Amino acid sequence: MMMSDQTKPDTEADDIRDFVLRERTKAVSPREWKHRLAGYGYRLKETETGICVTSLLGGEELCHLPGAA
Secondary structure: OOOOOOOOOHHHHHHHHHHHHHHHHHOOOHHHHHHHHHHOOEEEEEEOOEEEEEEOOOOOEEEEOOOOO
16 A cells, blocks of 8 residues: 555545545534544644644544645
8 A cells, every 4th residue: 555644544544534524514613523523533633734633542643634624
């Protein structure tokens, strides 16, 4: 599998990104979105390059979100 600048393989990062963005459509506010993701073990982290999805337990960077999600 080809690795990108992300810490997870591309297909796994794509799956996580799709899930996180799908959850965003279900939430009525950014706060609720973050709460929903925490229930699945994910956390959003603001970085210089945008929003990064990390593991809630280990803090591992999993993927970056496109644009201003």
